[in-house]
Amino acid sequence: MKKIGLLGGMTWGSTIEYYRLLNEGTRKRLGGRHSCKILMDSVDFSELHELISKDDWTSVGTKLAQAALNTEAGGADMLLIGANTMHRVADTVQGALEIPVLHISDAIANKAKELNVSKLGLLGTAFTMEQDFISKPLSEKHDLEIITPASDVRAIIHDSIFNEFAVGKFLDSTREKYINIIKDLEANGAEAIILGCTEIGLLIKASDCNIPLIDTVQAHVDAALDAAIV
Known part of the structure; x- marks a missing residue:
């Protein structure tokens, strides 16, 4: 199984759902004691919200790209941005990575x-x-x-x-x-x-x-x- 990179914290409540569903889905598909290979970088949503309130999407993209690079450096084979709204900067994040962002x-x-x-x-x-x-x-x-x-x-x-x-x-x-x-x-x-x-x-x-x-x-x-x- 390949390793899934996940940008979390946006918000952490929904990140829990990502983690739960990734593991439940892995067990359903592979059976037994299998769990999902996940490498997560969880950001502070308050920091992002402050930037969004200033319409500073450039800085949002920079922060998420750095978090994504952390998952790539840790061996992730692909990346999930765990928030719909943050896909506004998906191209910025993808531009910083070698691994694919799954839109x-x-x-x-x-x-x-x-x-x-x-x-x-x-x-x-x-x-x-x-x-x-x-x-x-x-x-x-x-x-x-x-x-x-x-x-x-x-x-x-x-x-x-x-x-x-x-x-x-x-x-x-x-x-x-x-x-x-x-x-x-x-x-x-x-x-x-x-x-x-x-x-x-x-x-x-x-x-x-x-x-x-x-x-x-x-x-x-x-x-x-x-x-x-x-």
């Missing part, structure tokens, strides 16, 4: 293909929903149609991610808001919903909705295990 949009596309869907609702931070670092490769590379909620709803989602999920709050009232948002996207033609923030899957489960959900943590993990177990 989360490719993992999302794999799941959409499995579900045989082509029109997807996208939930995430304002950066993820309003910029094109996730939606562009999905549409141009994978021929998928991406829709997002209205601007006022996007603001609600963004606020919940940074002011609730990032500090470990997962409220029933917020869950109800998300369920209604998902229903609206379904009414607008979405065939599946991308949980395009790694914390949203800690709030919303498949049993909460009548429409398929693409949990990007699970999708990313599955893509990594496909590449690592050969």
